[in-house]
Amino acid sequence: MESVTLYRAPTTVTDADAIADWLDARIEATVSVRDRFLSLHGDPALAETFAKARVLSPYDRETGNTMLGIVRYEERALESPERAGGVIYDGLAIQRALHERIPESERSLDHLHVPLLDRVVGTWGDHDGRWHKRVNVLGQPAIVSVPGLYEAPAKPEQYYKEQQKHALLSGGAPPREVLENEVEGEFLVEDDPRTTDALKGYVLQACHYLDTGEPFCDEETCRLHNPHRQPGVVAAQLREPEFCPKHAERYRP
Numbered sequence: 001m002e003s004v005t006l007y008r009a010p011t012t013v014t015d016a017d018a019i020a021d022w023l024d025a026r027i028e029a030t031v032s033v034r035d036r037f038l039s040l041h042g043d044p045a046l047a048e049t050f051a052k053a054r055v056l057s058p059y060d061r062e063t064g065n066t067m068l069g070i071v072r073y074e075e076r077a078l079e080s081p082e083r084a085g086g087v088i089y090d091g092l093a094i095q096r097a098l099h100e101r102i103p104e105s106e107r108s109l110d111h112l113h114v115p116l117l118d119r120v121v122g123t124w125g126d127h128d129g130r131w132h133k134r135v136n137v138l139g140q141p142a143i144v145s146v147p148g149l150y151e152a153p154a155k156p157e158q159y160y161k162e163q164q165k166h167a168l169l170s171g172g173a174p175p176r177e178v179l180e181n182e183v184e185g186e187f188l189v190e191d192d193p194r195t196t197d198a199l200k201g202y203v204l205q206a207c208h209y210l211d212t213g214e215p216f217c218d219e220e221t222c223r224l225h226n227p228h229r230q231p232g233v234v235a236a237q238l239r240e241p242e243f244c245p246k247h248a249e250r251y252r253p
């Protein structure tokens, strides 16, 4: 791999340039940053792809709804991303569509593209017959979902209980401070100030996969680890050491 291009997610708190600097100190490849992928390449056909890639039910493999209203909604969401919320998209379908929009001269695996996405993406689990939200979808391009960081790894059990309790009592979601004070265990919430730092490892995973063919590391303290729960994300991405001994050797700054 000779170069890596990150794409910004301006409606999120993520600082793509800070991630690029961090990456640049750890890998040989040249790292660059461009503006939001969906703004650079968001043609009308892409809106239709997003409409078709909508997950309709967590237990239904079939996706998609190309009714005119939905396509119009997706067109607007490409232009003004703050509108797109609450929908999961088939990550592999989105990945294929974005691949077609990478300039032809830049599609080879020498040049990895990593759009930081302002959408939630998932992949279908053949083993359990349901969709799973993902923080990243590895490959070319490698999708890194900012809301996926908050939603894909499960929060502590108690978080969901508090949420239900508040819904019953007041009909609404509990304020963030309540959740943070009353729920034990660490987790990231929407617009978390630790977002940029936590996503560094997920971007590196994309580079690591392209270079070595290995998706993730089993060591729980390593930034290449892919935990299923939020406390695991905090341990892998935000605590010392940065890497397991093997990967510290490879990615020493």
Ligand SMILES: [Zn+2]
Residues within 6 Å of the ligand: 217, 218, 219, 222, 223, 224, 225, 243, 244, 245, 246, 247
């Ligand atoms: Zn490791």
